[in-house]
Amino acid sequence: MSEFSTYVESQDATHLLLNPEAVNKGGEDKIFDWFTRCLAAKKDGRDVVNGTLGSLLDDDGHLAINRTVERQIRGQPSIELVGYAPLRGLPLFRDLAIELALGSNRQAIEEAGISAISIATPGGCGALSASVSNFVDVGDRILLRARHWGPYKTIIEERGCKIATWPFLPETPEAGLEHLERAGLATELTSLAQSQKRVLIWLNDPAHNPTGLSLQASERRAVLEEVWEHALAYPEVGITLLIDAAYTLYAAEPYGWATTLKEEIARRGDFPENLMLCFAISCSKSHTCYGLRTGALVCLHPNKQFTDKLVEVLLHTGRGTWSAAPRVAQRAISEVHIDAELHEEWQGERDSFKRLLDERRDAFRRAAAAHNLSLDPTHDGYFAFLECEANLQVCEIAATQHDVFLVPLEGGVRIGICAIAAEHMERVAAALADGLAQTR
Numbered sequence: 367m368s369e370f371s372t373y374v375e376s377q378d379a380t381h382l383l384l385n386p387e388a389v390n391k392g393g394e395d396k397i398f399d400w401f402t403r404c405l406a407a408k409k410d411g412r413d414v415v416n417g418t419l420g421s422l423l424d425d426d427g428h429l430a431i432n433r434t435v436e437r438q439i440r441g442q443p444s445i446e447l448v449g450y451a452p453l454r455g456l457p458l459f460r461d462l463a464i465e466l467a468l469g470s471n472r473q474a475i476e477e478a479g480i481s482a483i484s485i486a487t488p489g490g491c492g493a494l495s496a497s498v499s500n501f502v503d504v505g506d507r508i509l510l511r512a513r514h515w516g517p518y519k520t521i522i523e524e525r526g527c528k529i530a531t532w533p534f535l536p537e538t539p540e541a542g543l544e545h546l547e548r549a550g551l552a553t554e555l556t557s558l559a560q561s562q563k564r565v566l567i568w569l570n571d572p573a574h575n576p577t578g579l580s581l582q583a584s585e586r587r588a589v590l591e592e593v594w595e596h597a598l599a600y601p602e603v604g605i606t607l608l609i610d611a612a613y614t615l616y617a618a619e620p621y622g623w624a625t626t627l628k629e630e631i632a633r634r635g636d637f638p639e640n641l642m643l644c645f646a647i648s649c650s651k652s653h654t655c656y657g658l659r660t661g662a663l664v665c666l667h668p669n670k671q672f673t674d675k676l677v678e679v680l681l682h683t684g685r686g687t688w689s690a691a692p693r694v695a696q697r698a699i700s701e702v703h704i705d706a707e708l709h710e711e712w713q714g715e716r717d718s719f720k721r722l723l724d725e726r727r728d729a730f731r732r733a734a735a736a737h738n739l740s741l742d743p744t745h746d747g748y749f750a751f752l753e754c755e756a757n758l759q760v761c762e763i764a765a766t767q768h769d770v771f772l773v774p775l776e777g778g779v780r781i782g783i784c785a786i787a788a789e790h791m792e793r794v795a796a797a798l799a800d801g802l803a804q805t806r
């Protein structure tokens with residue numbers, strides 16, 4: 367403690383130096399807290415199962431790395447390693463980002479008169495953040511499903527906005543809409559369209575974090591129909607649907623949203639001026655370069671003049687927030703995708719990671735069924751989720767009595783399929799079942 371603290375108590379310093387919004391910020395990241403506890407237990411010699419992480423680990427607990435991407439990064443000349451990227455991102459990477467969003471649907475969508483633009487961002491988070499900065503007004507609510515990735519709230523609040531939600535799963539599912547509460551979406555959309563000039567929806571799909579749920583084609587179509595119908599019903603309101611595609615390249619249908627969009631454009635033959643579809647692209651998982659902060663915001667709209675303007679707007683936001691996104695992975699990943707041989711190698715490694723995730727999910731589903739655990743629907747990606755009220759106690763019991771470390775999140779427990787070997791899934795399910803039994 368310094369002698370100066372006699373003048374200003376730390377409480378005073380907080381209120382003198384931080385603005386009122388900053389004073390309310392804080393709290394350790396829950397996920398890293400539990401990860402740290404797991405590491406401490408391991409250091410004490412416990413035979414731990416670590417299901418806390420959101421990174422893909424191999425069965426020995428090491429970070430899984432796509433070696434094709436790593437080699438391409440390591441082989442870059444110095445200028446690519448340390449140089450600035452253009453503010454919009456490298457042209458090759460910006461084009462690749464559109465491919466990663468649309469896959470083989472790109473040509474049909476562009477031929478239907480839709481203009482696709484992109485700007486490189488520091489990861490998917492940068493894309494999410496840029497969308498709040500520009501597609502709604504300060505104080506507006508962003509529409510999310512009730513179960514969503516925790517940092518969404520932080521990103522939204524940092525931009526002076528708030529959250530509105532609709533239920534994650536329907537209470538009484540309609541046939542073909544087992545994973546979508548369509549009426550709830552419609553109600554919230556109507557309410558926001560009547561109270562805001564602009565509406566922004568973030569939908570983390572496929573392979574939702576924290577459940578692993580992927581909407582099926584009929585459900586994607588229903589979402590798009592609702593959004594489209596609201597755009598037509600409220601022509602004075604700008605409506606943007608942003609697909610957070612962070613895990614899409616580990617899903618059964620990586621380009622499902624682009625396919626649904628292509629079909630909807632063909633069916634309707636028109637695209638309202640006040641509607642925009644966006645993708646937040648993240649290379650963190652798909653190319654295993656989490657810390658290199660590489661991603662993109664891809665935007666689709668029929669008016670090319672507007673999308674040209676959009677590039678300028680987003681460039682400005684990037685400049686004023688993070689400057690340019692890092693260069694090296696933009697270059698390396700673009701090269702991997704352009705070269706047929708490298709692309710095949712990358713895909714082979716990506717496919718083997720997907721198989722690993724699928725095997726682990728199957729093993730966990732089987733173990734959960736054997737222990738009568740009722741999981742949220744889980745199809746793809748890094749996670750599974752068990753709804754329970756006593757989430758914190760269940761995680762405490764799993765950790766202290768079973769050495770199984772999971773993460774209590776609002777409404778339940780997240781199981782990091784990405785970090786747990788298939789052979790340990792029985793232990794995880796048993797620990798959860800015991801936790802539930804003890805807290806009933």
Ligand SMILES: Cc1ncc(COP(=O)(O)O)c(C=O)c1O
Pocket residue numbers: 420488489490491492515570575610612647648649650656660661
């Ligand atoms: C749901 C979701 N969206 C977006 C991201 C963005 O990741 P990044 O900014 O590393 O690309 C993540 C990362 O964990 C995520 O889980």
